[in-house]
Amino acid sequence: MKSTQIQKILMALTGFFLCIFLVIHLLGNLQLLLPAEKAKTSFNWYSHFLSGNILIKIIEILLFVSVAAHIVYALILTLNAKKANGQKYVYDRRGTASKWYSRNMGMLGSLILLFLIIHLKDFWYQYKFTDLPIDEQGYKDLYSIVIEAYRQWWYVLIYLAGIVALGFHLLHGFFSAARTLGVYNPKYVKGFRIFGWLYTGIITAGFMIIPVYIHLTII
Amino acid sequence: MKIFLKIWRQETREAKGEMKNYVLDDVTEDMSFLSMLDLLNEKLIAAGERVVEFDHDCREGICGQCGVMINGQAHGPLPHVTTCQLHMRSFNNGDTIYVEPFRAKSFPVIRDLKIDRSSFDRMIQAGGYISASTGQAPEANSIPISHKTAEAAFDSAACIGCGACVATCKNSSAALFVSAKITHLVLLPQGKIEADERVRKMIAQMNEEGFGHCSNTEACEVECPQQISVLNIARMNWEFNKGGFL
Structure with missing residues (x-):
């Protein structure tokens, strides 16, 4: 595991796994866009269904391990690169040769982590470890918690900022992971690039629409 | 002026x-x-x-x-x-x-401006060659190679080892240099024989020399005097992965 090549592969694999998770997460959250009553019933049932499922519990553990591994290897690789750089340039214009977000994956990742902490604290932790009000079906009423949160405009802004950071991270991350895993045929490279753009666009747009839509329709 | x-x-x-x-x-x-x-x-x-x-x-x-x-x-x-x-x-x-x-x-x-690039030499010594018996040059047409493959191999072989890729990389990665040699040799019949061993040894040496990792910013290709493609890096990754990790 000391080889940066292997560490990179682990970054790519955990990254891809988290990409798949984002799709599932978005699909589930789209229920929030249903008419209010329907959304409440459907979303609370869905949350209850997920929290009781053993398969989901395993995936949850896998998710936490993936996030942790993604962070740990990112730190190891970054520190190693710092060492590899040696003395700094007095005058440095190397940035003109690449995209800013490709050079700042660590910064974007840190923003996503901050967002993730807020996100988990406000929803996941609340759901798992506190007594929430019960809805008509007898399930914990996570829907109302979500709606309350998105009532605050500043909270929606935090969400949008987090998702923008996620978007740029995905924009480079998706294609970079494909390259690390060895997609070299120019035809497939192009395919992965376009798929990466589409994927990033859909994921970021989807996650941005939800809080904005709720905020605008609730008042 | x-x-x-x-x-x-x-x-x-x-x-x-x-x-x-x-x-x-x-x-x-x-x-x-x-x-x-x-x-x-x-x-x-x-x-x-x-x-x-x-x-x-x-x-x-x-x-x-x-x-x-x-x-x-x-x-x-x-x-x-x-x-x-x-x-x-x-x-x-x-x-x-x-x-x-x-x-x-x-x-x-x-x-001053003079640097020691012997780390590049040691990475080539680690595997950037084919083991062939010396002697008379063999008859050129005894190993058929398509024009396209020969051109692709030559594109990779065009690397002059100046080190601009490393100097430009935010991680000081030597991935473009190493991958150009790996791709050059793996495309040709003579190089295929030791392909797996070569990619492992050269990447191990790249680590040993203390170069950073490749994070695919593609800045190296932009600055490369020979326009060595970053797809060489993808090919190197593929050769590495297929030999064991995947």
Whole structure:
């Protein structure tokens, strides 16, 4: 595991796994866009269904391990690169040769982590470890918690900022992971690039629409 | 034209270097960048000072010896040229030009702008060759290779090992250099035989030499004088992965 090549592969694999998770997460959250009553019933049932499922519990553990591994290897690789750089340039214009977000994956990742902490604290932790009000079906009423949160405009802004950071991270991350895993045929490279753009666009747009839509329709 | 220079001066590997200022009044725009440095050195000799040492050899853009950071960019502002192929017409009268050595921990400065790139040699020695019996050259048509494959292999083989990729990379990664050699050899029948062993040994040596990882910013391809494609890196990753990890 000391080889940066292997560490990179682990970054790519955990990254891809988290990409798949984002799709599932978005699909589930789209229920929030249903008419209010329907959304409440459907979303609370869905949350209850997920929290009781053993398969989901395993995936949850896998998710936490993936996030942790993604962070740990990112730190190891970054520190190693710092060492590899040696003395700094007095005058440095190397940035003109690449995209800013490709050079700042660590910064974007840190923003996503901050967002993730807020996100988990406000929803996941609340759901798992506190007594929430019960809805008509007898399930914990996570829907109302979500709606309350998105009532605050500043909270929606935090969400949008987090998702923008996620978007740029995905924009480079998706294609970079494909390259690390060895997609070299120019035809497939192009395919992965376009798929990466589409994927990033859909994921970021989807996650941005939800809080904005709720905020605008609730008042 | 008048040119203001800020050049990295460093006595020895261990010494602490610093930027020093020089002014040249009689630079012409037809001079190559290295001729301009020659002019500076002639003046330094006349003044009894130590010359600015820099690497150079063919001055035709094909040997890979020259290479400095010019105004923060590897080989200067022109795309896909070596330092020797950069001319002073790319600058304006009165410009200030920063000249620094290519920097990476694995490229220690020997003196001034001269760096030690023997880490590149050791990575090639680790596996960037084919084991063949020496003797008479074999009959050329005994191993058929398609034109397309031969061209692709040659595109990768065109790397001159100047080190601009490492100097430009934010992680000081040597992935472009190593992958060019791996791809060059794996495309050809003679190179395929040791392909798996080669990719493992060369990547291990790249780690050993202390280069950073590749994070696919693709800056290396932009600065490469030979326009070595970043897809070489993808091919190297594929060769590595198929041999064991996946």
